[in-house]
Amino acid sequence: MSPDLPPDHRDPGLPPVAPSVTAALVGALSPRLRKRLDAGITKLAARPVVREGDIVRIAVDDDTDLELHAPGGTVTSADAIRCGCLLAPDCLHRAAAASAAPVAEDTPVADTAVPAEVREEAEVETASPDQRAAARAVFDAASAVLEAGTDGAGAVLQAELLRAAHTARLAGLPRASAAAVSVVTGVRAARSADPAYRLADLAGAVRDVLGVAHRLPRATGPDLVGLRGTARQPYRPDGSLRLYGLFSEPVLTATGYAGAVTWTADADGRLHTVSDVAPGGPSRATGAADRAVRIGDTALTHRELSRAGLAVSGATVSPTGRLGAGAGVRAVRASGASWRGEPLDRLWAVPVAEQVTRALDGGHDLLFLDVTLTGAVRETTGDCLLADCAGVPLRLVTAHDDPALPFRDNLRLLSAARGSRLRVIARLVPGPLPRALLLAAEHPTDPTARVDLGLDRLQRADLPASTGPLPGAVAPAVDEAPLHLLRRRVHQAVSGGRRVLAFPGGGSGDGARLRRLGLGTAGDLLDELHAAAADRSRDAFGRLLPADMDRFARAWLAAAVYTDAVERGLCAGAWGASSEAIPALT
Incomplete structure (x- = not known):
C-alpha cells in the first residue's frame, strides 16, 4: 500500500468569483451581448490560463489579456476583473470569465436571527418584508432555471439566480442564498459534462432552494429561524478533548474547492473533524493529506492524524463537530487507537439500523459497518462492491469518480477479496436499496492497519493470496418500487x-x-x-x-x-x- 503523491504542477484554474460580481457583470451587458454570452464562455474556456500569485491571466487573443485579481484566492469585486480589449470595461470577456469561474461564498453579512431569549419574550416572529421579497426573488429565479432545464439554463439565467442569492444573503437569508448557489454550481457541472455531476444531486438542490423560498414567507417562530439559516457556524468552547483518529477523506468539489477532512472521535464516541479546504483542483485534494493540521502547534499531517491521536485544550467546536483553530487552542500529538479497541470500537457496536435512523433524522451520515465481501458487479455508473452486513445485502460504491483519486482503483481491488471480513466506514446513500459510499476500510490482510480509500492506494500484493481474477459481472436486474x-x-x-x-x-x-x-x-x-x-x-x-x-x-x-x-x-x-x-x- 502506497500513498498517492501530488503531481509536480498545480492546476491553474480560474479562482472562485463572488455571486454578486457575476450578477453585476452579466446584468450590465447589453441585450445583444447577453445573447452571445454562452458562446463567449465556451470560447474563453479554450484559451490558456496562467496563475501568477493572486492574479490569474487569460490570453483572450495574441494581443489581449484578461486578468482576475483574487487576493485571498477569491474575486470579490467587479473591478478585480480587468480586460485589455478596446470595448472594456463594457466587453463580453469580463462577464464570460466570471460566469466560467467557480462560484465563491459571498461576502458574509451579520446574522439577523433573533437570539433565543428574545424570541421567548416576543409574540410570533415573522419574516420581514425584505425577506419575503428576497425569498420570492429566489423562488422566481430558481423556477426559471427549472423551466429551462440544464440544457437551456445558460449564463444569463444563472446570473439571475446568483443575483437573487446575493439579495437573499443581504436580507439575512443565508440558507436560501447557499441553496441558490448550489443550484448554479450543479447546472454548470451538468453543462460542462463534469464527471462528478449527478442528476439526482442537482434535483435535490433545486428541491431545497424552491422548498426554502416557498415556505419562508409564511413561516413563524422556530421554523422561520431554521429556514433563515446562519451566516456563520458558531464555535463554542468545549474545554479539553482527547481525540482518536478515524480516517481522512479528500475533498474535491464542483465549486473549485479541494483539500482534506480528517475525522476523529472522542472517548464518548462524538465525532469531530479537522479540515483543510481551499480553492484548488485534484492536485490539492491529493496533496492536502500531507499538510499539517491547522490546530495549535502540532506538526501532525492529516494522514498521520487519521492513525494517531490529539490532545486539545481550549477547544472550540461548531454544531457539526468541526474543530476551531483559534489563537487560544492548544494541541499536541497523542497515541491513537485501533478500530477494534476502545474507545473507537463502540462506534461499530451501534446497531446498523440505529445508525441509519440517525442519518435519516438529520445526524451525521457516516456508517460504521462490519461486512463480509461477497464479490462485485458492474453497474451503469461503474463497479460496485457487494457485501453482507448483518444479513443486509449491501452495495458499496466509490465516493468520487475523479481519476486523480484512488477510490475506484481501490474498490476494484477489494472486489477480488471475496470472503474477507472487514470493518469499514461508509457514507449512507438514501434510496430503496441498501447502498453506501465506501470511504475507509481495514487492510485486507492486516487487521491492525486501515486504508483511507481516497488517499492511499492498495496494491495487488495487499490482497489475500487466494484471490482470483478481478470480477467483471453485470449487475442483475433489481425490482424497483413503482415510485x-x-x-x-x-x-x-x-x-x-x-x-x-x-x-x-x-x-x-x-x-x-x-x-x-x-x-x-x-x-x-x-x-x-x-x-x-x-x-x-x-x-x-x-x-x-x-x-x-x-x-x-x-x-x-x-x-x-x-x-x-x-x-x-x-x-x-x-x-x-x-x-x-x-x-x-x-
Whole structure:
C-alpha cells in the first residue's frame, strides 16, 4: 500500500468569483451581448490560463489579456476583473470569465436571527418584508432555471439566480442564498459534462432552494429561524478533548474547492473533524493529506492524524463537530487507537439500523459497518462492491469518480477479496436499496492497519493470496418500487425543462398505474406535473402566452418533496431501521 503523491504542477484554474460580481457583470451587458454570452464562455474556456500569485491571466487573443485579481484566492469585486480589449470595461470577456469561474461564498453579512431569549419574550416572529421579497426573488429565479432545464439554463439565467442569492444573503437569508448557489454550481457541472455531476444531486438542490423560498414567507417562530439559516457556524468552547483518529477523506468539489477532512472521535464516541479546504483542483485534494493540521502547534499531517491521536485544550467546536483553530487552542500529538479497541470500537457496536435512523433524522451520515465481501458487479455508473452486513445485502460504491483519486482503483481491488471480513466506514446513500459510499476500510490482510480509500492506494500484493481474477459481472436486474415512475419525471424536468413533460402522450397512463399499485398520491402528483407542464393559454388572437412557471414549479416541488420522503422511508425499511426515520410529508 502506497500513498498517492501530488503531481509536480498545480492546476491553474480560474479562482472562485463572488455571486454578486457575476450578477453585476452579466446584468450590465447589453441585450445583444447577453445573447452571445454562452458562446463567449465556451470560447474563453479554450484559451490558456496562467496563475501568477493572486492574479490569474487569460490570453483572450495574441494581443489581449484578461486578468482576475483574487487576493485571498477569491474575486470579490467587479473591478478585480480587468480586460485589455478596446470595448472594456463594457466587453463580453469580463462577464464570460466570471460566469466560467467557480462560484465563491459571498461576502458574509451579520446574522439577523433573533437570539433565543428574545424570541421567548416576543409574540410570533415573522419574516420581514425584505425577506419575503428576497425569498420570492429566489423562488422566481430558481423556477426559471427549472423551466429551462440544464440544457437551456445558460449564463444569463444563472446570473439571475446568483443575483437573487446575493439579495437573499443581504436580507439575512443565508440558507436560501447557499441553496441558490448550489443550484448554479450543479447546472454548470451538468453543462460542462463534469464527471462528478449527478442528476439526482442537482434535483435535490433545486428541491431545497424552491422548498426554502416557498415556505419562508409564511413561516413563524422556530421554523422561520431554521429556514433563515446562519451566516456563520458558531464555535463554542468545549474545554479539553482527547481525540482518536478515524480516517481522512479528500475533498474535491464542483465549486473549485479541494483539500482534506480528517475525522476523529472522542472517548464518548462524538465525532469531530479537522479540515483543510481551499480553492484548488485534484492536485490539492491529493496533496492536502500531507499538510499539517491547522490546530495549535502540532506538526501532525492529516494522514498521520487519521492513525494517531490529539490532545486539545481550549477547544472550540461548531454544531457539526468541526474543530476551531483559534489563537487560544492548544494541541499536541497523542497515541491513537485501533478500530477494534476502545474507545473507537463502540462506534461499530451501534446497531446498523440505529445508525441509519440517525442519518435519516438529520445526524451525521457516516456508517460504521462490519461486512463480509461477497464479490462485485458492474453497474451503469461503474463497479460496485457487494457485501453482507448483518444479513443486509449491501452495495458499496466509490465516493468520487475523479481519476486523480484512488477510490475506484481501490474498490476494484477489494472486489477480488471475496470472503474477507472487514470493518469499514461508509457514507449512507438514501434510496430503496441498501447502498453506501465506501470511504475507509481495514487492510485486507492486516487487521491492525486501515486504508483511507481516497488517499492511499492498495496494491495487488495487499490482497489475500487466494484471490482470483478481478470480477467483471453485470449487475442483475433489481425490482424497483413503482415510485420510479414519478422520480423519473422529476429528474427529467431538471435536465430537459418543462418542455420534456409537455409532449402530448408523454407519460400517458403512468398516473393511473401508480394509483392501481396503491400509490394514489404519487399518481395525482404526476398527473398535476404533466398538466402544469402542458398548460399554455392563448390570447384573443390565438397566440400562445408565456407558460405559468409558478404553477409548474409548485407542481414539481410537490412531486419532488413527496418522492424524497417516500424514498427515505423505503431506505429505512431496506436497512431495517425504525419507522420514526421516515420524514413527515410537509
